Amino acid sequence: MKQNWKIDFRAYIISSRKLFKTTGQMLERLEKILDIAPDITAVCFRESDMDSMLLLKLAFEMRNITKRAGSKLFISRRIDIAVACGADGVQLGRRTVSIKEAKKYFPQFLIGYSAHSSSEAVRAFSDGADFITISPIFYSPGKGKPVGIKALGKVMALCKGKPVFALGGIDACNIEEVLKTGAWGAAFIRSGWKIKDFKVVIRKIKDSLIETGEVKMH
Template sequence: MKNNLHKFYAITDRKKYKIPFENQIKLLLDKGIRMFQLREKDLSSGELLNLAEKMKRILEKYNGSLFINDRVDVALLVEADGVHLPENSFPVSKIKTKFPHLIVGKSCHSIECAIKAQEEGADYIIFSPIFYVEGKGKPQGIKKLKEVVERVNIPVYALGGINKSNINQVLDTGVYGIAGIRTFLY
């Protein structure tokens, strides 16, 4: 399973892309990113499925991993590597019981959530926001990130406000990797 989890984890947001979606994904792949979460909340089910199928075809050429945000149905239909659940989504254990082949990640904004996600069988968590990001609430900070990394035994990805000036500080906490939208667009 860790073969599908990579150090850098790009989360899509086509509204922030300055170039067409498929070109942006290829550009990120050319930069070495191999793990992607399709997170396009505004699309209809049909549009999301269509985009997921296109993305899956692109990623297969690079041996990349595809995770679908909060849509187990779409993840199953495109044979994605996994699904990523927001903090207030349904329990990880429900998916792991019915679809044990799926890698399941969970977004967490507290140590308690991280511990609960691990207990429910999550394969990894994304902890956020580490630094200030407009509209994303109070930053968790490096100290809290380090606490989470020390308290759980599953991979922890850091997300939120990470850039060239602070990435080493984040990596020094022992995180498994870095997740981001804007982080990989510069």
């Protein structure tokens, strides 16, 4: 797989404040998570049901945390929030502004896209997406029927060498299976916020990069 220098991360942590009692706890955990491997970890701030003012406040706080860590921050859907807080990019989908429009009017942003089929994945890259997530690979509460590891393999065959992140039920137990398909990395919601699990995930990602000769870890 050829290195895509724009997308230098391999683990993509997606926010979910409902996993915590307070947003303050989520931010504290984020700092600890990014301490593990800030160079190959990026964060997606996705809280679509949150009040806009609170969303903006939290976006700035996340920007400060990711900037200190040296990690990238993406904002889901809300390009206005991404512009305001100085994020590195946005995560788009079916019900957002199009990839082409985002690239035209906001060329400073990296563009991620949430795909749910091989055809949607191919189209997203054709339209100019810098990376995509494909989901749900495994069972994930409330996300519908999983597409399965074979479907991920099909996407990788069609999008070989491109930054595809598997999403949905990815954890320390199945990350190796995911990486063997040629996936660029994985995205996490629940398991990504568990420090012990995430340390194992990162170790396995680094081991995979060494095995494929993409990087030399010391």
